[in-house]
Amino acid sequence: MKCFQHVADIGDLKAALDEALEVKKNRFAYQHLGKNKTLLMVFFNSSLRTRLSTQKAAMNLGMNVIVLDVNQGAWKLETERGVVMDGDKSEHLLEAIPVMGCYCDLIGVRSFARFNDKQEDYEERIFEQFKQYSGRPVFAMETATVHPLQAFADLITIEEHKTCPRPKVVMTWAPHCKPLPQAVPNSFSEWMCATGYDFVIACPEGMELDERFTHGATITHNQDEALQGADFVYAKNWSAYRDPNYGKIINRDMSWTVSAQKMALTRNAHFMHCLPVRRNLVVTDDVIESPRSLVIPEAANREISAEVVIKRMLESM
Amino acid sequence: MKCFQHVADIGDLKAALDEALEVKKNRFAYQHLGKNKTLLMVFFNSSLRTRLSTQKAAMNLGMNVIVLDVNQGAWKLETERGVVMDGDKSEHLLEAIPVMGCYCDLIGVRSFARFNDKQEDYEERIFEQFKQYSGRPVFAMETATVHPLQAFADLITIEEHKTCPRPKVVMTWAPHCKPLPQAVPNSFSEWMCATGYDFVIACPEGMELDERFTHGATITHNQDEALQGADFVYAKNWSAYRDPNYGKIINRDMSWTVSAQKMALTRNAHFMHCLPVRRNLVVTDDVIESPRSLVIPEAANREISAEVVIKRMLESM
C-alpha cells in the first residue's frame, strides 16, 4: 500500500477487518516490520486522538516516530512556480516536501479544509503534493475531504458490536456552532457504502454531501423516519458542501440534536461519534453517557486502524 | 501503586529511599518492566525539569513516551454536565480523559493552581478527574497543591548529604515578584513531616500553609531563630494561602532573602531550592554558587524519584 486515502486503498474489507482483529489481539507481534523505520507525522492542524493513536500504533510496530507541528502562521509554503518569493512564504513546497521524505520511511499528513476555495479543498492540493513529491508512502491523518483512519476505526467498532450481518446504520447531521469540514462524514459514508450494510444519511435540505462519497447511500431529510429501526446512530455536524454555501452554516435547527427521545425511535441502537463532540448541541448528556454509547471504543480502535495501515505500508516496502 | 500524589502513596520511606539509591546505581536495569509500555505526559503548564527528567526516567525503564502539550487557550475542556457547549470549550473532559487513557499505560499530569477559586484548586479538580476517568495509574507532575516528585528528589538529596541521623531542616519563605503556587512547599513539608527530621518552617505572619501539609512541623515567624543550627536550608517563595489573601503577594520583605549572612547562622548548612530560582530575590549569587549549594544534585535526583515512581507503577500492573 503506497497511499491510504480512500476505502479502495485498503482493498478487501473483510480481509482488512480480519487483520484488524488479529492486530488488536496481539498489537506488539509485528515489531520486526518497523525496526529502523521512521514515521514522520506532519500536522498542519492540531490534533489529540490522531496524534496519540497514530504515534502509539507506530511504536507498537517498533518504529521510530518524529512529530512535526507546522504552525500555519510561521511556515507558509509557496505552491506556484515563477513567483518572486519576497513575501511571507519562506519555502517552496517543491523543496520542503522532498526534504521531509529524506528523513523518514513513511509520512502521515493532517491538513484540514481551509474553506477559502472549494476546488482547492476538494482537489486535495496539499495531500496530493505529498503523494507526488515526498517519494514515500503517505497516509491521511484527516485531509481537506477525508478521514479514513476514523472511518476504518468506526467500521471495526460496528463489526465488534453488530448482532446481525447487515445492520441498519444511520449517519445523521446535527447542529453545531462552528463551520466544520466534511472530511469525517465523507469518509464514513464512503466506507459504509462499501459494506453490505443498510446505510442511511439524514440531513436537512441543502446539507447533502459530495455524491462521490455518498453513492449507494439512502439520503433523507426526515431524521425521525431514518432513525426507525436503526442499529447504529452516527451523529456528526458538517457545514454546507453545495454551492453557493460551501463551508457555511445554513442550519442551526436544534430539533436535530440526538436525544433520548430520538434514540427511542431506533432498535436500541448504539450511539457513535468520532469526537470531539459538543454536548447538548450534537448529542445530549444522557445519550453519550448511556451504556449504548460507543464513543470511547471508537477512539480506542483508532490505534488499531492506524496499526493496520502502517503495517501494510511497511509490508509493501 | 495506582496513584502518586501524597507521601503516603510511596509507603515506607526507608524502603523507597533504598530503592532510589539502587535505581541511581543502575538506572537501566529494569527495562523489561517498560517494554511495550507507554507513558503519556500531559502538560497543562510549561515545564523544563519535570519534562526532561520524567521523560528520561521512563526511557531508562524502556518505555515509549508521548508528550502532550495542552495549550490552555487552544483546548478548553468543559467540566459541567447539562451545558449546551456552544462556547469556546470544544470537548468535555468526560470524553477527553478516557480517550487519553486508551493510548497509554500510565499518565503523568501537570496542572497548576489557577488562583481563581481556592476550593477548585485545593479539591484538585483536574488531577482527580484524571484519577477517576482515565482508567490508568496517574502521577502528579505538579498539580494545584502538590509536587511530590520534587519532594521525593529533595528527600533523596538530603539523605545523600546528611551527616547525622536526624538533621535540622529549615524551609524558609523568601520574597518573589510573582504570585507562586503552594505546591512545592506543601509537598516538601508533607514529606519532611513524614521523616524523623527536626523540621522547621519559617515564614512571615499570614503566610502559613494549609495545616494538612504542615502538621508536625515547627512553625515560626522568626527566620534568624529558625536558621540557628540548621543542617539544610530550603528556600522557597509562595503566595498567601489564608483567606482572604489566597494567591496574593502580601509580603515583599527583602530581609528574608537567603544571604551569606543568613547562612552564617546555620551549622554550615547545605542550601536547597527546587529551581527555577530568581537570584538576589530568593537567594544571593554567592549562596547558590557556594560549595554547600545542592540545587543541581536536587535537579539530578528528579530523574531518580520519577524512575522509582514509574517503576513501582509498572510493577503493580
Add this chain to the structure above:
Amino acid sequence: MKCFQHVADIGDLKAALDEALEVKKNRFAYQHLGKNKTLLMVFFNSSLRTRLSTQKAAMNLGMNVIVLDVNQGAWKLETERGVVMDGDKSEHLLEAIPVMGCYCDLIGVRSFARFNDKQEDYEERIFEQFKQYSGRPVFAMETATVHPLQAFADLITIEEHKTCPRPKVVMTWAPHCKPLPQAVPNSFSEWMCATGYDFVIACPEGMELDERFTHGATITHNQDEALQGADFVYAKNWSAYRDPNYGKIINRDMSWTVSAQKMALTRNAHFMHCLPVRRNLVVTDDVIESPRSLVIPEAANREISAEVVIKRMLESM
C-alpha cells in the same frame, strides 16, 4: 570529540569523509554506541531540516532523543551575576544549563544571531555557555556564527559529485528580502578553505564576511568572472558583516540572482543551496529544478553529517 563547532573539530577531512560514506552505506550498524544514551536537542529558534535530520541520525545510532523548544518569549534566561531577578527573566543560565546536562549524555544547540550586538553574536555567548556549564559534549545545530552540520553535509555532497580532484567551488551572495545571519556562509567558507579545492567567494562590495572564516579563499566582487569555469555554484544570501552595517541589508541587486544565464558561464556546474530558499530572488525556478541541482541530496546528507558527529561523540565517551 567534546565539541563540534569549527572545521578543526572534525580533524582530518579525508578520514571524516571516508567515515561519512561508510555511515551512509550502513547507517544502522552502530546502534551499540547509542544504547541507553540520550541526546537533548535545544532549539532557541525554529527548525525543519536540522530538527528532522539530527533526530533521525541519533535514532539511527540507537539513542533516545528529547527535543526542547525554548520559546524565546516564554523563557528568558538571565546571564549576568548580581542582578536582582525581578523582571521577565525567571531563570539564570547558571542553573538552567547544568540542569539540562543532568538529563542527557549529549547536547545539540540551535541559537541564531540576534543582530542586537555584533560582539555578543560573534563571541557565541549562548553556545559557549553550553560548552562551559552543561558538563556534556555539545554540538552546533546552527549558532550565531556557524552551521557546521550543513557545511559538512555540503562537503560530502561535493565529494560525491565532483569529477576532478580539485573542483572549482564558487559561493556567491544572492539577494533576499530579509536580513539573514552569516552562519551558513561562514561555515561553508571555513570548510571549503580547509579542502584543497579552488574556492572563490563572489559578493557585492561591503558584503565581505569575517576574515577568520574566509582566510585562504579568493574573494571577488565580480560574479560573472567568478562563475567562469565553476564546477559547483553555492548560492546564499547573508546580511552585512562589516561595521557600521552589521545585520543590515545594504544591497538588493537582482542581477546577482543565480539564473540559467549565469549558470551558462560555468563548466556545467552543479547548483547548491542549504535551503530554505526563496525562488526567483536567490535562484530561478529553472536552475533549482534542473538535473544539475543538488539541493535535495545536500539535505539528505544532513542525516549523514549529523550521524558522523554524534557517532564520534559517543565513541569518545
